[in-house]
Amino acid sequence: MTTIKNYFSELKKIDKKFLGVLIFSTIVPIIYAYLRLLWVAGDSSESYAMTSFSAYIKAFTEVFTAFIIFPMFSYRKQEYQTKSNSLLFSVFLATILLAIILLSTNPFTLKKMMILNPDASKKELLTYLRIISLSNAIEVFETYLIYEIALAKETNKGIFITSASLLLKIIVDLVLISDWAIIDFNIINVAISSLISSIIIITLLLTWYFIKQNKTITLQKIKYSEMLEFYRRGFYPGLQKTIGNFFYSFVTLAIVNNLGEVGWNSWHLGSWIFWHVVFKITNVFEYSLLSETINNEEINSRKLTKIYILFDIITFFVLVPILTFTTLPHVVDNDEWLRLSSITALMMMLPFLATSIGSKLKVKMLLENKFKYILIGTIISNFLINIPIYIALLLGKSFNYLDNYIFYCLVDYLTFLVDLIFYLAIVNNQTTIEFLKINLFSEIFSK
Numbered sequence: 167m168t169t170i171k172n173y174f175s176e177l178k179k180i181d182k183k184f185l186g187v188l189i190f191s192t193i194v195p196i197i198y199a200y201l202r203l204l205w206v207a208g209d210s211s212e213s214y215a216m217t218s219f220s221a222y223i224k225a226f227t228e229v230f231t232a233f234i235i236f237p238m239f240s241y242r243k244q245e246y247q248t249k250s251n252s253l254l255f256s257v258f259l260a261t262i263l264l265a266i267i268l269l270s271t272n273p274f275t276l277k278k279m280m281i282l283n284p285d286a287s288k289k290e291l292l293t294y295l296r297i298i299s300l301s302n303a304i305e306v307f308e309t310y311l312i313y314e315i316a317l318a319k320e321t322n323k324g325i326f327i328t329s330a331s332l333l334l335k336i337i338v339d340l341v342l343i344s345d346w347a348i349i350d351f352n353i354i355n356v357a358i359s360s361l362i363s364s365i366i367i368i369t370l371l372l373t374w375y376f377i378k379q380n381k382t383i384t385l386q387k388i389k390y391s392e393m394l395e396f397y398r399r400g401f402y403p404g405l406q407k408t409i410g411n412f413f414y415s416f417v418t419l420a421i422v423n424n425l426g427e428v429g430w431n432s433w434h435l436g437s438w439i440f441w442h443v444v445f446k447i448t449n450v451f452e453y454s455l456l457s458e459t460i461n462n463e464e465i466n467s468r469k470l471t472k473i474y475i476l477f478d479i480i481t482f483f484v485l486v487p488i489l490t491f492t493t494l495p496h497v498v499d500n501d502e503w504l505r506l507s508s509i510t511a512l513m514m515m516l517p518f519l520a521t522s523i524g525s526k527l528k529v530k531m532l533l534e535n536k537f538k539y540i541l542i543g544t545i546i547s548n549f550l551i552n553i554p555i556y557i558a559l560l561l562g563k564s565f566n567y568l569d570n571y572i573f574y575c576l577v578d579y580l581t582f583l584v585d586l587i588f589y590l591a592i593v594n595n596q597t598t599i600e601f602l603k604i605n606l607f608s609e610i611f612s613k
Contacts, residue, residue, distance in 0.1 A: 176469045180458050187316040187325070188450050194328040198335050199442040200493070202356075205344045207435075207497045209351045215427050216283055216291065216353050218434040220298050221419060222275045223268055224441075225411040227302045230264045233397075233404030235309060238317070239456045240399055240532060246317055252392035254314075254375070259393075261307040268299035278423055282430055290354060297357035304364040311371040317457075327374065334370075335363040402537035403528075409544045413552040413577070420559055421570040428503055429567055435497065436510025439489045440518045447485075448478050448522045456529045468593060471530070475523050482519045486511060506567070513571060517578035524582045527589040534592055543584030547577045 207214045234257050238246070246253070272295040279291050312331070315323050340346055342359040349355065422433040451474035459467040490511045498504045524543075531537045555565075555573055565573075 173469050173473055176466055176473060179462060179464045180454065180470075181462065184316060184457065185450070185454050188313070188453060190325055191312050191316060191328045192446050192450050194332045196443050196446055198332055199438075201336065202339060202343075203438065203442075203497060205339065206356060208345065209343075211427060211431055211498070211500060211503060212283070213351065213353055213356075214435070215431050216279060216286065216294070217356050218431065219275060219279045219282075219295075220302070221434060222271070222278065222415055223295070223299055223302050225415045225419075226268055226271065227264065227306060228411055229404055229407045230260055230303075230306050231309070232407040233400040234260050234306070235313065236403045236453075236456075236532075237396060237399035238310065238313060239453045240460060242461055243317060243457075249389075249392045249396075250314065252389050253396050254310075255388045256393040256396045257307055257310045261303050264306060265300055265303035268303060269296060272296055272299060278419075281423060282427060290352075294353050294357045297354065297361050301357060301360035301364055304361070304368060308364055308368055308371065311368070311375060313453075314375070323374070327371065330370065331363075331367045334366050335359075338363040338366075399532075402541060403532070406537070406540050406544050409541070409548060410581075413548045413556065417552050417555050417559065418570060418574055421565050421573075422567070424564065425567055425570075428500075428506065431498075431503055432506035432510055433567075433570070435494065435503070435507040436514060439486060439493070439511050440514060443489060444481060444485055444518070445522065447481055448525070451477055452525045452529065455526060456532070459529065459533060467530070467533075471526050475526050478519065478522045478526070482515055482522070486515050510571070514574075517575040520578050520582035524585045527585050530589055530592060531585075536588075536592060539588040539592075540585060543581045543588070546584055547580040550580065551576050 206217050238253065241249070272292060275295055276288065276292050279295075280286070280288065283291070308331075312328060315327060338359045341348055342355040342362075343351060347355070422430050455467070455470055455474050458465045458470060490508050494504060494508055494511070498507070528537065528540050531540050551573060559565075
């Protein structure tokens with residue numbers, strides 16, 4: 167009991183204002199994602215199937231999120247404030263690049279969409295993809311600006327901005343895609359509503375950034391060296407996410423895409439609980455761990471890592487069953503879709519939990535300037551599992567829903583295992599070989 171109290175005493179030392187704004191700014195997008203899910207899925211399963219093809223777009227977006235959002239928490243707060251203009255301009259340029267990449271991949275995504283929706287209008291689907299691509303790129307910039315307020319520990323500003331953002335998004339959606347919309351539902355309107363609300367919020371955030379915080383956009387405050395340093399910090403997280411999401415797009419999504427509408431919808435609706443709720447909450451622990459380790463000399467990072475891993479476990483085992491049995495039945499009225507998506511959500515708990523815990527271990531890798539080891543775990547798992555599957559897909563081999571789940575789990579578990587070995591070796595100040603000899607094969611080597 168004393169040991170547990172000793173661990174939890176670390177929570178008294180953390181920056182509660184920072185964590186509070188971070189949590190609030192995370193809960194708001196969760197509420198919005200839930201409302202949007204109800205409106206889109208409520209129209210029809212076909213509408214949900216078509217809009218969920220933004221998963222290919224999200225895969226690229228997550229790469230840039232890892233590249234520019236994760237590193238922003240790796241600065242000391244005072245250091246970040248003096249370089250904020252350079253970092254803002256860095257994110258702005260990255261957002262433009264992301265928009266170009268997303269738009270250039272639209273033909274590929276369109277081809278995938280037509281497999282599942284052969285009777286749909288190509289022009290309509292392409293228009294949707296183009297608009298939603300711009301919206302996704304802008305949302306990365308939006309996320310950066312909101313977290314910038316959190317880093318400044320502006321509690322009242324953070325609550326006001328995120329609340330206003332939610333209100334604006336809901337108003338736009340009410341007009342365009344809800345049950346009370348003034349026009350007929352159309353998937354293009356789903357993309358338009360996202361784009362309009364994001365543009366309004368970005369305008370509000372930028373106004374707040376420059377006027378309320380007394381900052382200017384003079385070129386003298388934008389330094390090329392600071393921009394390069396920011397990109398350098400995000401290189402390995404972005405590259406690791408690139409490798410993982412590449413195989414997710416070309417293997418996992420390819421398999422469920424070939425299973426038909428029910429299979430596609432079930433995979434995405436079952437995963438919705440994690441990508442739009444659980445992971446957003448556990449990401450808060452990751453960002454807090456990174457920021458506290460750098461900015462708070464009183465914090466014992468190993469203890470805080472264990473506490474946040476415990477929070478991850480509690481979050482998964484409490485939220486996932488509740489959301490599965492309370493949220494999903496309100497979203498769909500198709501029994502097979504509901505059954506398969508519920509099973510998917512419950513089965514994905516353990517592999518996704520492994521991914522979430524692994525993200526806490528990566529913080530240590532980043533701070534020790536050894537994030538490249540995370541790449542090794544990702545490369546090994548994909549080389550051993552996903553590359554053979556990808557080759558089989560190219561050769562015309564077909565896989566079922568259970569196959570897809572097993573492949574995904576194997577990659578997640580293997581990645582986590584490799585990450586854990588590297589992490590334990592680093593915290594024990596050992597090379598990986600030394601750690602394996604001492605801790606895993608001591609009896610063999612002693613003989």
